[in-house]
Amino acid sequence: MNSRKNRITELLGIDYPIVQGGMRWVARAELAAAVGNAGGLGFISAHTHATADALAQEIDKVRTLTDKPFGVNLTVLGSNAGLDYEGYVRTIVERGVSVVETAGSNPAKYIAMFKASGVKVVHKCVTVRHALKAESLGADAVSIDGFECAGHPGEDDIPGLILIPAAADKLKIPLLASGGFADGRGLMAALALGADGINMGTRFMLTQESHVHAAIKQRLLEATERDTLLVGRTLGDSSRVIKNSVSLAAVELERAGGITHADLYALTGADRWMDAFASGDTEGGAFPAGMVTGLIHDLPTCAELIARIMRQAADIAQRGFPFEFPAA
Structure with missing residues (x-):
């Protein structure tokens, strides 16, 4: 596979415009490192860890598994008020993490802190208005979640087919499309809609390097x-x-x-x-999953998955458009 650069790969220092979502509990060192080693960008989740020291250990663990860039997801929610967010921020900066994905509440305070330390910020949001606000606050890129996504899609119910080009029309910073992506068809669709790359959660959850129990994975493969x-x-x-x-x-x-x-x-x-x-109790809780489960039928390694996505995308690009365009 030959890698070419675009705005998101240049910004993040990666080969391919494929990013692994910072999913709570799922986004751990082994998964993030595997994605990075395959040419994408992996994230670990800060609030999976009860303390800043535990997050520091996870960051150090990633570095024993890869020398590629990786990031930390910092999701700020009222329900997590007891967590040491100041400690997380300090740890991320002191450990020299290059990229942070902010999500949840207003990121203004944290964007300012990270930018002051040279950390790139990708803000995750579910509306165009919030994406524009993040841009105004200094975010380097945004990841925008369509209604199809796992977890919190917001309350506007706008699917990616509309949300992605609506955001692309107004943003000046790079844009990651999130929610509903699993293969090369999705990557090419996202690029055609104006995004610079894709962010995948459920698809990376269903890989060999994911720590999710095999029974849960099988339940999702059958969905x-x-x-x-x-x-x-x-x-x-x-x-x-x-x-x-x-x-x-x-x-x-x-x-x-x-x-x-x-x-x-x-x-x-x-x-x-x-x-x-x-x-592995498939009836043990209401675990997050995206509609994209209907497109996922196997458990590849992250390397196999990213290589497959890029091959599929290249094949689509080489086939071209089967219709003749009218003269300008």
């Missing part, structure tokens, strides 16, 4: 594009998760009305689905 649903809609905190007994019970609870975040968290909280990822 179709119809096997996810949204929980938290009635609370304005939507999350796309796999359809199972737990998530269906959560939807029924919401339909009954009068619930609080605490009521829903008892079913859908991260503690439950992270335990399920580790134990």
